[in-house]
Amino acid sequence: MCVNRQNWRRFGVTQVKYQLGVTQAKHQLGVTLVELVVFMVIVSVALVGVLKVLEITNKGSTDPLVRKQAISIAESLLLEVEQQPFTLCDPDDANAATAITTADCTGGAAVSQDKGGADFTSPTPNTESRYSATNPLDNVADYGGFTMPDANCAGICSPGDNTPLLGLGAYTASVTITRVGAAAPFAAFPLSAVLQIAVRVTGPANTDVTLTGYRVRYAPNI
Incomplete structure (x- = not known):
């Protein structure tokens, strides 16, 4: 094949253009700085989301156990209080089974379980203790203001x-006793004839549980 100088020049120019095109194509196979930054941002956001899910999953695997334990403590203490007598006089009082008013208690209203209408913040008499075998708490109202831990128990303790x-x-754990009679849904009862028992238990991981129960005094000896 005969290639004159003019054709050779054309051929050479075509080769150069071709090589430049290949070089430019090779350069275009990479990514720009902007694309790299955008990619890093997307990956970072996705990674934060994954870590958050792992955190929630890890927290959720332990919190139910803590909350279940708190509920168990609250249920046990609430049942303990609800099973106590609810009398106008102290159960050890000779008139406890027959007293119709606090004045019928030995010693009068001042030593009655109703505390003369004052808040329930300590047992009556105040010598009673949940941990005493000879002088224990023996009335629903005695548990007003009760807490664990306290001076007698350095943690959560069993009765006695x-x-x-x-x-x-x-x-x-703490217990709050309040009078809730004379108002709905206990409007038909005197104020002091219905007691609300609120047991609150706190624990790790900001666990806070409150269970509420009620006792109605429908006879002198109950």
């Missing part, structure tokens, strides 16, 4: 025993 239960050192 001030030895803290193992594994419950991070929990606290």
Whole structure:
């Protein structure tokens, strides 16, 4: 094939253009700085989302156990209070089974379980203790203001025993007793004839549980 100088020049120019096109194509196979930054931002956002899911999953795997334990403590303490007598006089009072008003109690209204209408913040008499075998709490109203831990129990303790239960050192419990008669849904009863029992238990991971129960005094000896 005969290639003159003019054709060779044309051929050479075509080759150069071709090589430049290949070089430019090779350069275009990479990514720009802007694309790289956008990619890093997207990956970072996705990674934060994944870590958040892992955090929630990890927290959710432990919190139910803590909350279940708090509920168990609250249920046990609420049942303990609800099973106590609800009398106008102290159950040890000779007139406890027959008293119709607090004045019928030995010693009068001042030593009655109703505390003369004052708030329930301590047992009556105040010598009673949940941990005493000879002088225990023996009335629903006696539990007003009760807390664990306290001076007699360094943790969560069983009735009649001030030895803290193992594994419950991070929990606290308290009892609030209030009169709720003379108002709906207990409007038909006198104010002091219905007591609300609120048991609150707190624990690790901001656990906070409150259970509420009621006792109605429908006869002198109950």
